[in-house]
Amino acid sequence: MSGGDENPFGELLQDYVLECLPLAEQVADTFVDLERRWRAGDPADELLGSLAGRLHTVKGNSAMMGLTPAQETAHALEDACGLLRRSSEQRTDPAAALLIAGGGLLVDLVRQASPELDPGPAARYVERVRQWMQSEGPPAADTQAERRRTDRRGGGGGGDKADSVVRVDFRRLDALLEVLGEGLIQHSALGEAYRGLARRSGACEELERLDQTILALEKTLKRLESTLMETRLLPIASVFGRFPRMLRDTAEAEGKRVRLLQSGGETPLDKAVLDRLSEPLLHLVTNAIVHGMEPPDVRRLAGKPEEGTIRLDAAPHAGRVVIRVADDGRGLDEKAIRKKAEALGQELRDDEVVPLRSLIFLPGLSTAERVSRLAGRGVGLDVVAGAIHALGGTIDVETEPGKGTAFTLSLPVTLAIIRSLIVEIDHERFALPMAHVAETVRAEPDAIREINHRGVAQWRGDLIHVADGGAVLGTAAVNRAPRRFYVVMAAGGKRQALLVDRLVGHQDIVVKGLDPALGRPDVVSGTTILGDGRVACILDSVRILEGGRRAG
Amino acid sequence: MPVEERQIKAPLLGFADAMEARAVANTAPVPGPELHLLTFVLEREEFGVPVTQVREVIRVSDITRVPQAPAHVRGVANLRGRILAVVELRSRLGLPPADLTPRSRVVVVEVRGRVLGLLVDAVRQVTKVPEASVVPAPEEVISADVDYLRGVARWQSRLIILLDLEKALLPTE
Numbered sequence: 001m002s003g004g005d006e007n008p009f010g011e012l013l014q015d016y017v018l019e020c021l022p023l024a025e026q027v028a029d030t031f032v033d034l035e036r037r038w039r040a041g042d043p044a045d046e047l048l049g050s051l052a053g054r055l056h057t058v059k060g061n062s063a064m065m066g067l068t069p070a071q072e073t074a075h076a077l078e079d080a081c082g083l084l085r086r087s088s089e090q091r092t093d094p095a096a097a098l099l100i101a102g103g104g105l106l107v108d109l110v111r112q113a114s115p116e117l118d119p120g121p122a123a124r125y126v127e128r129v130r131q132w133m134q135s136e137g138p139p140a141a142d143t144q145a146e147r148r149r150t151d152r153r154g155g156g157g158g159g160d161k162a163d164s165v166v167r168v169d170f171r172r173l174d175a176l177l178e179v180l181g182e183g184l185i186q187h188s189a190l191g192e193a194y195r196g197l198a199r200r201s202g203a204c205e206e207l208e209r210l211d212q213t214i215l216a217l218e219k220t221l222k223r224l225e226s227t228l229m230e231t232r233l234l235p236i237a238s239v240f241g242r243f244p245r246m247l248r249d250t251a252e253a254e255g256k257r258v259r260l261l262q263s264g265g266e267t268p269l270d271k272a273v274l275d276r277l278s279e280p281l282l283h284l285v286t287n288a289i290v291h292g293m294e295p296p297d298v299r300r301l302a303g304k305p306e307e308g309t310i311r312l313d314a315a316p317h318a319g320r321v322v323i324r325v326a327d328d329g330r331g332l333d334e335k336a337i338r339k340k341a342e343a344l345g346q347e348l349r350d351d352e353v354v355p356l357r358s359l360i361f362l363p364g365l366s367t368a369e370r371v372s373r374l375a376g377r378g379v380g381l382d383v384v385a386g387a388i389h390a391l392g393g394t395i396d397v398e399t400e401p402g403k404g405t406a407f408t409l410s411l412p413v414t415l416a417i418i419r420s421l422i423v424e425i426d427h428e429r430f431a432l433p434m435a436h437v438a439e440t441v442r443a444e445p446d447a448i449r450e451i452n453h454r455g456v457a458q459w460r461g462d463l464i465h466v467a468d469g470g471a472v473l474g475t476a477a478v479n480r481a482p483r484r485f486y487v488v489m490a491a492g493g494k495r496q497a498l499l500v501d502r503l504v505g506h507q508d509i510v511v512k513g514l515d516p517a518l519g520r521p522d523v524v525s526g527t528t529i530l531g532d533g534r535v536a537c538i539l540d541s542v543r544i545l546e547g548g549r550r551a552g
Numbered sequence: 553m554p555v556e557e558r559q560i561k562a563p564l565l566g567f568a569d570a571m572e573a574r575a576v577a578n579t580a581p582v583p584g585p586e587l588h589l590l591t592f593v594l595e596r597e598e599f600g601v602p603v604t605q606v607r608e609v610i611r612v613s614d615i616t617r618v619p620q621a622p623a624h625v626r627g628v629a630n631l632r633g634r635i636l637a638v639v640e641l642r643s644r645l646g647l648p649p650a651d652l653t654p655r656s657r658v659v660v661v662e663v664r665g666r667v668l669g670l671l672v673d674a675v676r677q678v679t680k681v682p683e684a685s686v687v688p689a690p691e692e693v694i695s696a697d698v699d700y701l702r703g704v705a706r707w708q709s710r711l712i713i714l715l716d717l718e719k720a721l722l723p724t725e
Contacts, residue, residue, distance in 0.1 A: 395633070519621055
């Protein structure tokens with residue numbers, strides 16, 4: 001394949017692979033899960049629902065890069081999932097097999113990320129999906145012909161981009177942050193040990209010195225933290241910079257004239273925030289062009305300049321960063337939104353307090369009258385809102401008919417992110433900080449024995465206590481499910497295993513606090529919003545480990 | 553601290569009957585200042601809270617249980633990126649628990665700067681009642697422990713139990 005040096009898309013293709021490959025892989029994994037759950041008679045609605053946003057992103061980004069086979073495969077999968085979401089009768093083995101085949105194909109296409117790929121496999125797959133859909137239900141709203149209009153862009157660059165890209169610097173920063181986190185935990189353990197010691201032995205000179213040293217250590221760690229956080233900041237222009245080209249292409253495809261004005265590109269944000277921000281921002285800007293902007297002739301008749309304006313402004317505000325995406329288009333059709341929301345089952349009374357902003361972010365709410373290549377396939381602002389929420393941000397909307405629409409995002413400058421293992425216990429999801437996860441083990445039936453009314457198992461030559469997750473969390477009484485795995489947790493020399501039902505995956509989660517109304521639960525240290533918008537509790541592994549020892 | 557233990561059970565349900573029993577003739581509308589209320593239903597009774605304390609009403613989405621949380625806390629929900637603690641108002645008021653239905657709603661209220669969700673059986677309406685229609689809660693249902701009833705609005709053959717959200721939600725800990 002040709003080298004990437006003279007290829008203007010080279011870097012963008014690398015970004016594309018970095019962003020889309022994990023999504024495609026998640027989609028492919030989810031299909032496998034679906035097959036298993038359907039076989040078990042579980043409709044798995046939430047899994048199907050979780051696919052839409054990822055497929056939409058892969059499709060949109062592939063279209064942006066001119067990678068038609070990947071785009072069409074993602075599109076076909078979207079159609080198939082859409083049909084399956086509407087009708088549960090079709091959730092059968094053949095359907096799952098079709099999805100799984102498509103998932104594998106999509107992963108391959110995204111990984112290769114080459115405009116020169118043989119379009120054959122994708123075309124054959126799209127045809128397979130089309131035939132399946134015709135035999136299973138009403139045809140999709142859009143036609144093959146519309147999709148074929150997708151222009152092919154030139155440019156070389158091929159090969160396996162995922163292998164050639166290593167973002168060494170930032171990973172090292174991440175690793176540093178992790179080490180710092182461990183340091184902070186060890187510091188608090190040291191403080192606790194000091195207080196215990198002081199209670200026992202009373203004041204003495206050595207204790208005094210220890211106290212001073214622990215205080216000094218805290219200051220050092222804090223300084224390390226703030227320096228590290230600063231190192232991770234990048235100007236938001238690194239995300240904004242991707243938009244002009246994409247805006248031009250989208251506007252052209254839509255037959256619209258749009259200019260982009262930007263300000264505040266120098267505003268610093270943690271790279272981890274930036275990385276997760278580009279997708280929702282892209283979505284908002286695409287929406288503004290596709291839905292917000294009127295065609296030039298309509299604008300002329302309305303007495304507006306034919307060329308529409310989209311403003312992208314960022315500014316620091318009260319320790320957070322506020323980003324505004326504003327267009328001077330037609331504004332949101334509040335009536336249509338309320339009607340659509342009602343159709344979705346949202347009962348609305350005139351006197352009920354239902355602000356527009358709590359409707360527009362509803363799942364499945366899209367007022368687009370037609371389907372287009374880049375937007376308007378029922379994946380709406382709920383996906384954007386979900387992504388922003390998962391970042392610890394908020395999103396709000398203002399709109400005025402005929403004048404335009406503005407979305408305001410407020411985001412934290414840095415994230416309290418912890419790498420976590422998401423587990424399921426009695427149908428509820430919990431996050432376990434990876435810092436204290438030593439290993440996950442499949443719970444074979446005879447691996448756990450009972451000694452003195454406590455479950456124990458062999459682990460690395462030792463006997464460790466195996467506690468039931470449901471019993472620790474009090475969920476077993478509500479909705480007991482079978483335990484299939486145990487997670488070995490280790491911290492401060494203590495080890496214990498927790499029985500769980502399912503390992504959902506690893507995820508960087510944003511830590512949120514506990515409302516005072518929740519009291520002070522022993523086993524929960526905070527909450528987080530998962531990718532699907534649901535709230536999950538973060539388990540306090542250290543406290544659980546301590547409880548385990550106390551009980552023994 | 554254990555607020556949920558010292559609750560009335562039956563009396564609240566008999567509230568309307570008790571009020572009916574002491575009904576007096578002066579039910580004619582009285583002009584004057586009005587209370588602007590959002591009313592909702594719990595069990596068979598209609599409750600009202602000042603609209604000024606209501607931020608919005610949302611449908612019940614996924615509410616995540618929080619292990620070891622107080623019994624009257626249903627769990628937490630995602631309100632546009634904020635974590636909203638949802639109080640099971642039934643349990644807080646000593647009513648028996650009930651399943652969620654399509655009519656169940658979360659009334660998002662702000663009390664002394666704190667935003668909380670109240671799980672209710674259904675939201676009825678936003679209404680205005682004359683302040684003069686409010687009478688103190690009957691003594692049968694008032695005990696030393698139950699201080700979150702501000703009174704009862706008798707208005708157009710309706711009885712609306714007025715809740716003092718500050719006392720109901722932020723008991724002195």
